Amino acid sequence: MIPLNKFNKEEFGKLAMPNNIFSFKIREELENIIEKVYFDNINYLIIANIFILSQILSFLVFIFFSEQFLADPFIKGLISQGFFMNFLVIFIAFTVVSILVYFLVLLGYFFKVNSKYKKAQDNIEKDLPEFIDALVSNLKGGISLERGLLKSVRIEQQDLLKEVTLINEKIMMGKTTLQALREFKERYDSEILSRTIFLMEEGLRGGGNLSQPLERISQNLKRIYMLNDEIKGSAGGFAIIIQSISIVVAPLLFALAITLLTFIGDLFTLLADTQVSLFSAGEIPDVYKTYLKNFSYGMIILITLFSSLITSSLKNEKSYEAIKYLPIYIIVALTIYIFLADLGVRFFSGIVG
Numbered sequence: 001m002i003p004l005n006k007f008n009k010e011e012f013g014k015l016a017m018p019n020n021i022f023s024f025k026i027r028e029e030l031e032n033i034i035e036k037v038y039f040d041n042i043n044y045l046i047i048a049n050i051f052i053l054s055q056i057l058s059f060l061v062f063i064f065f066s067e068q069f070l071a072d073p074f075i076k077g078l079i080s081q082g083f084f085m086n087f088l089v090i091f092i093a094f095t096v097v098s099i100l101v102y103f104l105v106l107l108g109y110f111f112k113v114n115s116k117y118k119k120a121q122d123n124i125e126k127d128l129p130e131f132i133d134a135l136v137s138n139l140k141g142g143i144s145l146e147r148g149l150l151k152s153v154r155i156e157q158q159d160l161l162k163e164v165t166l167i168n169e170k171i172m173m174g175k176t177t178l179q180a181l182r183e184f185k186e187r188y189d190s191e192i193l194s195r196t197i198f199l200m201e202e203g204l205r206g207g208g209n210l211s212q213p214l215e216r217i218s219q220n221l222k223r224i225y226m227l228n229d230e231i232k233g234s235a236g237g238f239a240i241i242i243q244s245i246s247i248v249v250a251p252l253l254f255a256l257a258i259t260l261l262t263f264i265g266d267l268f269t270l271l272a273d274t275q276v277s278l279f280s281a282g283e284i285p286d287v288y289k290t291y292l293k294n295f296s297y298g299m300i301i302l303i304t305l306f307s308s309l310i311t312s313s314l315k316n317e318k319s320y321e322a323i324k325y326l327p328i329y330i331i332v333a334l335t336i337y338i339f340l341a342d343l344g345v346r347f348f349s350g351i352v353g
Contacts, residue, residue: 013044016051021103024320036187037117054105058098111324120159121188127157132218139211235314246307251337254296259344304329
């Protein structure tokens with residue numbers, strides 16, 4: 001037996017860390033992001049803790065939904081075949097739940113790190129025009145580019161200050177200004193930053209005065225940001241419409257459908273009880289209501305999936321970043337559906353009753 005104090009959580013974290021989640025290369029993406037944000041490798045102790053946390057959550061989720069799961073007619077038929085089949089069904093169900101929960105928690109950790117990286121990138125892009133204006137003033141005052149870079153950034157611009165300090169340290173350690181700027185450019189997936197550094201590199205290679213090209217860069221950046229604000233305003237309106245349709249309108253329509261089906265069933269039952277013979281009335285089987293509920297759940301999840309993809313696209317994000325919107329959309333949409341369906345059924349049942 002292996003003593004617990006010999007258990008290596010870091011090695012376990014390496015084993016627990018998947019290379020891919022479906023087609024998403026999570027290990028590679030996480031390594032790149034952590035290297036850019038923390039200048040470090042993946043902390044596999046965190047991965048091990050995430051795995052343990054996900055197993056605890058899986059157990060709680062499985063216990064919470066076990067009654068509904070075991071009440072399903074198909075599952076009842078399987079577990080009635082003996083102890084072995086009972087154990088196998090529960091084992092497979094718990095394994096599937098634990099894998100899904102682990103992937104969701106792991107993706108949550110990835111998006112947390114990625115959001116920090118994106119926030120730093122956005123802050124740098126936002127501070128870039130002011131930084132370039134200050135750099136132009138310093139260059140016109142006769143300060144060298146290397147000193148001007150550090151003197152042009154303010155203390156409040158924390159993310160940009162960190163990067164400029166890193167550039168200055170690399171130059172002091174023997175790298176050329178071109179090399180330091182190129183490495184800075186490659187650390188961020190930003191078209192604006194890439195284009196700005198490229199123009200600065202061209203100016204350095206040409207050996208001329210950098211003040212004039214930098215002034216043009218600053219003016220162009222300000223125009224770009226104004227256009228981006230207008231585009232984001234328009235895209236934001238479309239995103240709100242898409243979110244409203246998926247989170248409010250779709251659940252409302254499906255809730256009306258189940259309410260109508262229940263109302264018609266109660267009405268037919270009432271007519272049968274009062275022996276009205278104008279037409280043949282009969283009860284609507286409960287299995288139809290179950291089918292409609294399951295169909296509604298599936299369609300709401302599908303609609304929210306496409307809504308999150310569209311929202312991510314409108315915000316100019318990568319397609320896999322749509323996953324971060326999906327849990328919130330699903331929870332809100334299903335909550336609204338369940339509430340409205342229950343309210344509608346109670347209301348019309350009271351009328352018929």
